[in-house]
Amino acid sequence: MLQTVLESVGLDAKTCAGLLGFNPTVFAEWSVGQRQIPESVLPLLSAVFSVPVSVLRAKPSRTINDEDITPAIWYKFRGPELVSADRECVVLIRQLGHYLNELEAVTRSRSVQWKTLFESIRNETDLQASPREQGRAAARMFREATSLAHGAKGTGELLRGVLRSLGVLVVEAPLKESRIEGCSFYVGTQAAARPCIFANTHHVSWFRRNTVLMHEVGHSIFESALVGASLDFLDREEVAEPLEMRAQAFAQECLVPKTVLVHVAQSHGIKWGSLSARPLARLMADTHVEQRTVVSAAVDAGLVASEAADELKRIDTAKELHELSSHALSTEEYLELIGSENAGDWIGKRTTTLTPRPLRLPVGYVKVVVDAYQNCQISSGKAAEYLMVDETEFTERFGDIYAEVGE
Amino acid sequence: MQNPALLLCDSDALTQLFLANEVRPLRHLKDAYGIQPTIVQEVDLELRWLGKYKDRFVPQLDKALKSSSLCVLDQGRFQALVSSAPAGASWAGFQSLGAQYNGHIGSGEAYTFAAGVTLNLPALSNDFRAIKTLEANLLPLPTPVLRSFDLLVFCQKSGFLDLKTCEQVRADLLKIGEGLPRAFMHSSFWDGMNAFPSRLQEGPLSLHASVANYSTPLLIAKL
Numbered sequence: 001m002l003q004t005v006l007e008s009v010g011l012d013a014k015t016c017a018g019l020l021g022f023n024p025t026v027f028a029e030w031s032v033g034q035r036q037i038p039e040s041v042l043p044l045l046s047a048v049f050s051v052p053v054s055v056l057r058a059k060p061s062r063t064i065n066d067e068d069i070t071p072a073i074w075y076k077f078r079g080p081e082l083v084s085a086d087r088e089c090v091v092l093i094r095q096l097g098h099y100l101n102e103l104e105a106v107t108r109s110r111s112v113q114w115k116t117l118f119e120s121i122r123n124e125t126d127l128q129a130s131p132r133e134q135g136r137a138a139a140r141m142f143r144e145a146t147s148l149a150h151g152a153k154g155t156g157e158l159l160r161g162v163l164r165s166l167g168v169l170v171v172e173a174p175l176k177e178s179r180i181e182g183c184s185f186y187v188g189t190q191a192a193a194r195p196c197i198f199a200n201t202h203h204v205s206w207f208r209r210n211t212v213l214m215h216e217v218g219h220s221i222f223e224s225a226l227v228g229a230s231l232d233f234l235d236r237e238e239v240a241e242p243l244e245m246r247a248q249a250f251a252q253e254c255l256v257p258k259t260v261l262v263h264v265a266q267s268h269g270i271k272w273g274s275l276s277a278r279p280l281a282r283l284m285a286d287t288h289v290e291q292r293t294v295v296s297a298a299v300d301a302g303l304v305a306s307e308a309a310d311e312l313k314r315i316d317t318a319k320e321l322h323e324l325s326s327h328a329l330s331t332e333e334y335l336e337l338i339g340s341e342n343a344g345d346w347i348g349k350r351t352t353t354l355t356p357r358p359l360r361l362p363v364g365y366v367k368v369v370v371d372a373y374q375n376c377q378i379s380s381g382k383a384a385e386y387l388m389v390d391e392t393e394f395t396e397r398f399g400d401i402y403a404e405v406g407e
Numbered sequence: 408m409q410n411p412a413l414l415l416c417d418s419d420a421l422t423q424l425f426l427a428n429e430v431r432p433l434r435h436l437k438d439a440y441g442i443q444p445t446i447v448q449e450v451d452l453e454l455r456w457l458g459k460y461k462d463r464f465v466p467q468l469d470k471a472l473k474s475s476s477l478c479v480l481d482q483g484r485f486q487a488l489v490s491s492a493p494a495g496a497s498w499a500g501f502q503s504l505g506a507q508y509n510g511h512i513g514s515g516e517a518y519t520f521a522a523g524v525t526l527n528l529p530a531l532s533n534d535f536r537a538i539k540t541l542e543a544n545l546l547p548l549p550t551p552v553l554r555s556f557d558l559l560v561f562c563q564k565s566g567f568l569d570l571k572t573c574e575q576v577r578a579d580l581l582k583i584g585e586g587l588p589r590a591f592m593h594s595s596f597w598d599g600m601n602a603f604p605s606r607l608q609e610g611p612l613s614l615h616a617s618v619a620n621y622s623t624p625l626l627i628a629k630l
Binding site: 017021022023025026038039040041102105106354376377378379380381382385390391392400402407 | 448449452455456458459462465502505506509510511512513514516518534535536537539540543544554584588589
């Protein structure tokens with residue numbers, strides 16, 4: 001049945017074998033039923049392709065309809081706007097999700113706080129209200145339930161940690177062939193599912209990405225589990241679809257509620273009636289969101305007239321933002337700022353090298369793997385597998401805790 | 408007591424023998440001692456696609472399997488060993504233990520060690536880090552766990568391999584950056600042998616199960 005599953009996914013056996021680290025010939029033999037899939041491999045394939053183990057064990061059958069086994073997520077990812085790179089990236093991310101579940105089982109650190117939080121937000125949101133009001137109400141609940149509401153200041157530096165502590169997998173990586181700006185879907189088998197949000201970092205600023213991530217969280221709370229996946233594209237204009245309006249309102253209210261805008265403006269003596277490049281850049285630097293979202297939030301909060309919004313969104317703030325926020329610096333500029341001695345911890349240590357498509361792994365995930373290794377909970381070979389690098393490369397990156405006691 | 412029926416071999420130890428193109432020790436164990444070198448399905452899978460080496464070892468693996476220098480521990484072969492295994496041994500138990508080990512270490516060594524523990528058979532693995540990880544997590548290990556150099560030293564001492572061959576294996580592995588036991592890192596094979604506490608020896612079996620651990624020497628006798 002694996003062949004039917006692969007066809008439903010829209011990827012061939014050779015590509016999948018490369019992504020998952022199997023011999024292409026062996027994988028092809030599995031897919032056509034010429035070789036039995038080992039029991040130990042079934043959980044990974046099940047988690048990656050989102051099909052039950054029983055389907056993978058079943059013999060190929062002409063009576064089974066493709067539509068009966070195609071998982072919802074793959075309906076989305078084989079759409080006409082998507083390319084192979086998108087599907088390959090999803091395979092790698094779903095593999096990452098499986099690894100994270102394994103790792104959390106071994107380290108006994110599984111967090112499922114997202115479940116109760118998402119459920120209570122869904123239950124308490126008036127689904128008869130306008131989509132934007134639903135999004136804003138959900139955001140207020142989300143902020144209150146997490147540390148995002150503390151201090152009336154920008155939360156861009158906190159939100160990844162908050163999401164991770166809830167149990168959400170956050171992946172930010174460059175995907176230059178893709179038109180996807182962000183997406184959300186669930187990873188792991190049904191019994192161990194968790195939300196995953198992805199943001200494409202290719203030509204997308206950190207400020208914009210914060211909005212993208214929270215937009216995807218909005219989708220994840222309300223509908224990703226039901227529709228398989230939510231996708232947002234780079235050249236997307238302001239959309240009038242209810243689900244997008246709700247997700248965008250959620251992101252905006254989470255990141256720049258009125259209290260934060262007012263506090264930042266007061267702290268810097270910013271006059272809302274005479275916004276120019278520098279105060280606008282200051283608002284962006286301190287709220288941690290892009291210009292478009294700051295202006296929209298200011299309009300929604302009644303701080304700026306709606307007629308002025310388009311003009312404010314067109315002001316060029318690049319130079320001022322570059323001066324005001326280290327998040328606007330390029331990687332090279334940032335490294336120069338912090339000094340090479342402080343850069344060594346993570347630079348160049350997060351990218352997979354055994355996969356045909358390099359994937360930049362989340363800092364939090366890499367840290368969990370390295371901590372588990374340093375606590376002797378997993379071997380260097382296992383840690384290397386989780387980081388999708390060779391074992392030698394792993395010990396070069398993170399050291400060998402057994403170097404002194406080797407045989 | 409009899410020689411063990413199987414020696415469960417892990418990828419990294421076999422990799423060294425393949426890299427040095429020296430698999431005769433496996434054949435020797437089988438022919439002279441009746442010990443069948445065996446791999447679990449996960450090792451078979453790893454050797455067919457192994458990190459930076461990709462599919463390099465497939466021809467050597469297939470040749471070894473075809474000549475029965477190696478065989479795969481499938482469910483049928485496993486069942487044939489259950490009668491001589493500790494009480495309660497089962498394929499399902501082996502798979503479950505392998506999955507548990509696999510949470511801590513790579514799948515090849517996880518299922519190799521799980522098979523060794525379930526069937527009370529020795530293993531062959533160079534993965535010291537995997538052994539220490541399982542120890543740290545209070546998980547049992549096969550007794551003993553041999554290293555590829557235990558096989559080479561054994562074969563040299565028993566006269567099956569000449570010293571020149573063993574020196575060449577050491578030199579080849581060192582040249583390509585393979586990890587060697589400390590005793591052989593800066594010494595010739597001959598000098599290293601004297602400082603290397605070999606875990607495979609010829610002689611009457613006198614091992615007491617209750618005190619044996621992964622480094623307790625395995626004594627085997629010629630057929």
